[in-house]
Amino acid sequence: MIHRTSIKTSALCLVLTAMLFGPILVDALHFVEVHRDGVGGEDGLNGPRCVTVSPDGRHVYVAGYLDNAIAMFSREGRRGTLQFWEIQKDGVKEVDGLSRPASIVLSPDGRYVYAAGYLDNAVAAFRRNETTGKLGFIEIQKDGVGSVDGLSGIWSVALSPDGRNLYTASYWDNSVGVFDRNSKNGALRFLEFHKDGVDGVDGLDGLYAVTVSPDGKNVYASSWRDAAVTVFSRNKNTGRLNFIEVHKYGVHGLEGLNAAVSVTVSPEGKHVYVAGYRDNSVTVFKRNSDTGSLSFVEVHKDGFGGVDGLYRAVHVVMDSEGKQLYVAGFWDSAIAVFNRDEVTGKLRFVRVYKNGIEGITGIEGPWHVNLSPDGKHLYVAGFLEDAVAVFEVSK
Numbered sequence: 398m399i400h401r402t403s404i405k406t407s408a409l410c411l412v413l414t415a416m417l418f419g420p421i422l423v424d425a426l427h428f429v430e431v432h433r434d435g436v437g438g439e440d441g442l443n444g445p446r447c448v449t450v451s452p453d454g455r456h457v458y459v460a461g462y463l464d465n466a467i468a469m470f471s472r473e474g475r476r477g478t479l480q481f482w483e484i485q486k487d488g489v490k491e492v493d494g495l496s497r498p499a500s501i502v503l504s505p506d507g508r509y510v511y512a513a514g515y516l517d518n519a520v521a522a523f524r525r526n527e528t529t530g531k532l533g534f535i536e537i538q539k540d541g542v543g544s545v546d547g548l549s550g551i552w553s554v555a556l557s558p559d560g561r562n563l564y565t566a567s568y569w570d571n572s573v574g575v576f577d578r579n580s581k582n583g584a585l586r587f588l589e590f591h592k593d594g595v596d597g598v599d600g601l602d603g604l605y606a607v608t609v610s611p612d613g614k615n616v617y618a619s620s621w622r623d624a625a626v627t628v629f630s631r632n633k634n635t636g637r638l639n640f641i642e643v644h645k646y647g648v649h650g651l652e653g654l655n656a657a658v659s660v661t662v663s664p665e666g667k668h669v670y671v672a673g674y675r676d677n678s679v680t681v682f683k684r685n686s687d688t689g690s691l692s693f694v695e696v697h698k699d700g701f702g703g704v705d706g707l708y709r710a711v712h713v714v715m716d717s718e719g720k721q722l723y724v725a726g727f728w729d730s731a732i733a734v735f736n737r738d739e740v741t742g743k744l745r746f747v748r749v750y751k752n753g754i755e756g757i758t759g760i761e762g763p764w765h766v767n768l769s770p771d772g773k774h775l776y777v778a779g780f781l782e783d784a785v786a787v788f789e790v791s792k
Contacts (some may be wrong), residue, residue, distance in 0.1 A: 425721065425734045425747060425748065425790060425791060425792070426732065426734065426750050426775060426788040426789070426790060426791070427788060427789040427791060428750075428755070428756055428757045428758075428786070428787075428788055429476065429477055429478060429774070429787040429788060429789050430478055430479070430786075430787045431758050431759030431779075431784050431785070431786045431787070432470070432479055432481065432759075432784060432785045432786075432787075433759070433782070433783060433784045434461070434464070434783035434784070435783075437481070438481065439468070439481040440464070440466070440468065440481075440484045441459065441461040441464045441466040441467065441468030441484040441485075441486070442459060442461050442464065442468055442783050442784060442785060443461050443462075443463040443464040443783050444461060444462040444463030444464070444780055444783065445459050445460060445461055445462065445468075445764065445765070445778035445779065445780060445783070445784070445785060446460045446461075446462040446498065446499045446500070446764050446765060446778060446780065447459065447460040447498070447499065447500050447501045447764075447765045447778060448460075448765055448766070448767050448776045448777070448778040448785055449501050449502065449503060449767050450472065450767060450768070450769045450770060450776065451503055451507050451525070451530065452503060452505060452506070452507040452770060453507050453527065453770070454472060454474055454769050454770045454771060455471065455472055455474075455527075455530060456469060456470065456471055456472055456525075456530030457469070457470040457472050457479055457776060457785070458470075458501050458503070458510060459501075459778060459785055460498040460499060460500065460501050460512060460778075461484075461498070462497055462498060462499060462515075462780070463497075463783075464484075464486070465486060465487035465488070465495050465496050465497060465498065466484050466485060466486040466487065466495060466498070467484070467485045467495065467498060467501065467510070467512060467523075467532065468481065468483075468484050469481075469482050469483045469484070469485070469530055469531065469532065470482060470530075470785075471530055472769070474769075474771070476789075477769060477773060477774030477787050477788075477789060478787060479785070479787060482529070482530060482531065483531055483532075485523065485532050485534070487514070487517070490534070491534050492521070492534045493517070493519075493521065493534070493537045494512065494514040494517045494519040494520065494521030494537035494538075494539065495512060495514050495517065495521055496514050496515070496516040496517040497514060497515040497516040497517075498512045498513060498514055498515070498521075499513050499514075499515045499551070499552045499553065500512065500513040500551075500552060500553045500554045501513075501554075502554050502555060502556050502563075503525070503556075504556060504560050504578075504580070504583065505556065505558065505559070505560040506560065506580070507525060507527055508524065508525055508527065508583065509522060509523065509524060509525060509535075509583035510522075510523040510525050510532055511523075511554050511556070511563060511585075512554070513551040513552060513553060513554045513565065514537075514551065515550060515551060515552060515568075517537070517539065518539060518540035518541070518548045518549045518550065518551060518567075519537050519538060519539040519540065519548060519551070520537070520538045520548070520551065520554060520563070520565065520576070520585065521534070521536075521537050522534075522535040522536050522537070522538070522583055522584065522585060523535060523583075524583060535582075535583055535584065536584060536585070538576065538585050538587065540567075540570070543587070544587050545574075545587045546570075546574075546587070546590055547565070547567055547570045547572035547573070547574040547590030547591075547592065548565060548567050548570065548574055549567055549568075549569040549570040550567050550568035550569030550570060551565050551566070551567045551568075551574075552566050552567065552568050552604070552605050552606065553565065553566035553605065553606040553607050554566075554607075555607050555608050555609050555616075556578070556609070557609045557613050557631070557636065558609065558611060558612075558613050559613055559633070560578060560580055561577070561578055561580070561636055562575060562576060562577060562578055562588075562631075562636030563575075563576040563578050563585060564576075564607050564609060564616055565607065566604045566605060566606050566607040566618055567590075567604055568603055568604055568605065568621070570590070570592065570604075571592060571593035571594075571601045571602050571603065571604055571620075572590045572591060572592040572593065572601060572604065573590060573591045573601065573604065573607055573616065573618055573629070573638065574587070574589075574590040575587075575588040575589045575590065575591075575636055575637060575638060576588060576636075577636060588635075588636060588637060589637060589638075591629070591638055591640065593620075593623070596640070597640055598627075598640045599623075599625075599627065599640075599643045600618070600620055600623045600625035600626070600627035600643030600644075600645060601618060601620055601623065601627055602620055602621075602622040602623040603620050603621035603622030603623060604618055604619075604620045604621075605619050605620060605621045605657065605658045605659070606618065606619045606658060606659050606660055607619075607660075608660050608661055608662060609631070609662075610662045610666050610684070610689065611662060611664055611665070611666050612666050612686070613631060613633055614630065614631055614633070614686075614689055615628060615629060615630055615631055615641075615684075615689030616628075616629040616631050616638055617629075617660045617662065617669060618660070619654075619657035619658060619659060619660040619671055619672075620657055621656045621657065621658060621674070623643075623645060624645060624646035624647070624654045624655045624656060624657055624673075624675075625643050625644060625645040625646065625654055625657060626643070626644050626654060626657055626660055626669070626671050626682070626691070627640070627642075627643045627644075628640075628641040628642045628643070628644075628689050628690060628691060629641060629689075630688070630689055641688065641689060641690060642690055642691070644682070644691055644693070646673075646676070651680075651693060652676065652678070652680070652696045652698075653671065653673045653676050653678040653679070653680030653696035653697075653698070654671060654673050654676065654680060655673050655674070655675035655676040656673060656674035656675040656676070657671050657672070657673055657674075658672055658673075658674045658710075658711050658712070659671065659672040659710075659711060659712045659713050660672075660713075661713050661714060661715055662684065663715055663719045663737070663739075663742065664715065664717055664718065664719045665719055665739070666684060666686055667683065667684055667686065667739075667742060668681060668682060668683055668684055668694070668737075668742030669681075669682040669684050669691055670682075670713050670715065670722060671713070672710040672711060672712060672713045672724060672725075673696075673710060674709050674710060674711060674727075675709075676696075676698065676710075677698055677699035677700070677707045677708050677709060677710055677726075678696050678697060678698045678699065678707060678710060679696070679697045679707065679710060679713060679722070679724055679735070679744065680693070680695075680696045680697075681693075681694040681695045681696070681697075681742050681743060681744060682694060682742075683742055694741070694742050694743060695743055695744070697735070697744055697746065699726070699729070702746070703746055704733070704746045705729070705731070705733065705746075705749040706724065706726040706729045706731035706732065706733030706749035706750075706751065707724060707726045707729065707733055708726050708727070708728045708729040708731075709726060709727040709728040709729070710724050710725065710726055710727070710733075711725050711726075711727045711763070711764055711765075712724070712725040712763075712764065712765050712766055713725075714766050714767055714768060715737070716768055716772045716790075717768070717770070717772050718772065719737060719739055720736065720737055720739065720792075721734060721735065721736060721737060721747075721792075722734075722735040722737055722744060723735075723766050723768075723775060724766075725763040725764065725765065725766045725777065726749075726763070727762055727763060727764065727780075728762070729749075729751065730751060730752035730753075730760055730761045730762060730763065730779075730781070731749050731750060731751040731752070731760070731763070732749070732750045732760065732763060732766060732775070732777060732788075733746065733748075733749045734746075734747040734748055734749070734750070735747060750788075752779070752782075757786070758782075758784075758786065759777065759779045759782055759784035759785065759786030760777045760779045760782070760784075760786050761779050761780075761781040761782040761784075762779060762780040762781030762782065763777050763778060763779055763780065764778050764779075764780040765777075765778040766778070768790070772790060773789065773790055774787060774788065774789055774790060775787075775788040775789075775790055776788075
């Protein structure tokens with residue numbers, strides 16, 4: 398028998414939780430569809446490492462790591478469903494720089510696409526047709542060619558919010574590269590790179606990912622071997638960087654950064670979130686909006702406090718409202734969903750979505766997750782399944 402007092406107590410708990418963490422998510426994601434490499438003529442999805450949506454929400458681009466290619470899909474806005482259109486492949490026609498593409502980013506105006514070619518040690522630039530979404534190759538910026546340096550083993554590319562600069566994270570060069578970007582034609586010009594152990598810079602050994610704060614003041618980098626998150630200040634006029642500080646795993650008892658592979662900043666810029674691959678975790682930092690410096694808040698680990706889906710966490714992404722955080726757990730073949738307290742930055746685990754459960758498919762070994770600009774759909778790159786899965790987001 399269920400007593401009225403029990404119902405009242407449960408209701409009170411829900412109200413208090415909502416007051417502390419915002420909206421209660423009962424079922425945050427609903428599986429929509431999956432697209433697989435080689436099925437129905439689709440191509441370029443062999444070992445997908447990155448999935449991103451154009452700023453206008455009309456197209457989706459996927460980095461097919463083992464296909465040395467970028468696959469392009471048109472997107473239906475209401476349902477979020479995809480239709481395959483074309484593939485840009487390394488070595489085909491004039492395309493260059495896509496040997497093992499690991500990261501893709503679109504310019505804020507949606508007119509240009511940039512990809513990190515891991516084995517090419519290069520950035521490939523493309524012009525985007527805003528109507529059809531199709532890409533046209535522009536140029537390649539390659540390590541050791543001309544003045545370009547610091548791109549050996551490039552894993553990640555990121556653009557500043559103003560679109561003026563492109564930043565790179567290079568695993569073997571242990572460095573952050575800086576490019577000036579021509580907004581009129583999309584061309585890049587190498588400016589500088591910051592290398593681990595040079596001029597006081599620290600925390601970049603085995604650099605994995607780089608991101609820019611929404612206010613454009615700072616660049617944050619996460620590293621595998623240094624197990625760290627490094628903070629740079631950014632000159633908004635020139636795009637050049639200055640090393641600020643580093644936070645390392647095990648220093649002063651800091652947890653959650655063992656093999657740090659992904660870093661993101663909340664939309665309002667108050668907090669930073671880092672995925673620790675070997676720690677199976679997400680670490681939360683408070684960000685000083687003036688200096689960009691960080692202070693530890695908390696860490697969430699797989700298997701602790703009811704948290705699930707973080708085994709070998711590889712990527713974190715937050716919705717545009719800053720209310721939910723999504724984490725890809727590679728060996729859990731799962732997407733973990735957290736609610737976020739917008740004041741403290743703290744997270745509350747909501748639930749996990751796993752491959753093969755409740756009809757979900759296409760997310761075996763998820764390497765990357767991304768949201769549509771309207772926040773209504775989530776796209777997952779299933780590396781071990783050569784697939785892209787589509788979810789509807791309900792709030």
